[in-house]
Amino acid sequence: MIVLVTGGARSGKSSFAESWCIKHSDSGSGLYIATAQAFDEEMKERIQHHRGQREGSGFKWTTLEEPLRLPELLSTLVQAGSSSSVVLVDCLTLWLSNVLLSDEEENGSGEESRTESSIRRLVEAVSAYSGQLVLVTNEVGSGIVPEFRLGRQYRDLAGRLNQSIAAIADQVFLVTAGIPIELKGREYRL
Numbered sequence: 441m442i443v444l445v446t447g448g449a450r451s452g453k454s455s456f457a458e459s460w461c462i463k464h465s466d467s468g469s470g471l472y473i474a475t476a477q478a479f480d481e482e483m484k485e486r487i488q489h490h491r492g493q494r495e496g497s498g499f500k501w502t503t504l505e506e507p508l509r510l511p512e513l514l515s516t517l518v519q520a521g522s523s524s525s526v527v528l529v530d531c532l533t534l535w536l537s538n539v540l541l542s543d544e545e546e547n548g549s550g551e552e553s554r555t556e557s558s559i560r561r562l563v564e565a566v567s568a569y570s571g572q573l574v575l576v577t578n579e580v581g582s583g584i585v586p587e588f589r590l591g592r593q594y595r596d597l598a599g600r601l602n603q604s605i606a607a608i609a610d611q612v613f614l615v616t617a618g619i620p621i622e623l624k625g626r627e628y629r630l
Contacts, residue, residue: 442566443574444609445620446602448582452618454490454530457576460613461526462499464572469500470526471517475535477507490530507538511558514565514573525571532562532577532605533598540594555597563604577602579614 443460447453461470472494478484494501506513510529517527529535539558566573580598606612612624 441572441611442569442605442609443572444602444605444612445574445576445615446579446606446612447615448579451615452620453576453578453613453615455493455618456613456615456620457528457530457574458494458497458499461528461572461574462497465499465526466572467525469502470528472501472503473510473513473527473529474503474505475507475510475529475531475538476505477534477538507535508542510535511561511565514562514569518565518568518570526574527569527571528574528576530576532575532601533580535562536598536601537594540590540597544590556600559597559601559604562601563608566605567608575605575609577605 441464443457445453445457445460474487474490476483476487478487491503494503504513514527514529536555536559540555543554566575578598579602580595586592586595606624609624611622613620614623615621
């Protein structure tokens, strides 16, 4: 089962995703794939806060940090048949930011086609996953149009990434003010 959890910053999406995993885990344990990178003190504190939440839950989490090679990691899990426990990826938009900035550092232009290739590989890896996979992402396109090209590029890529994952997900939750609403079951089809 593929579950996508989206929402704005501090909406409660990570807490909901963790609770979903705890409730639906068959093994009493889960794999937490963290995509954040601690480049400054504030981000280190955020990461520590999330670790503390997981440790305080009483649920057995194994944490892997993978800021760039998420498609490869998920493919490795598929090949290894590691679909018995629930897997939580937090978060796709941080991963996308890491990939986009890495590409920009390497070639100076933020080459969109290379980043789009990474997105396609991620969607393929998610599609192939047969266990319980929960993916957290941010809704980034509801605000103002970013002033700079890289910001607009990121917003557009995040929107396409979210749409691609939502299309293959079994459930999609939108979390606002700590309240999760399941969207996929309410989808209006033309």
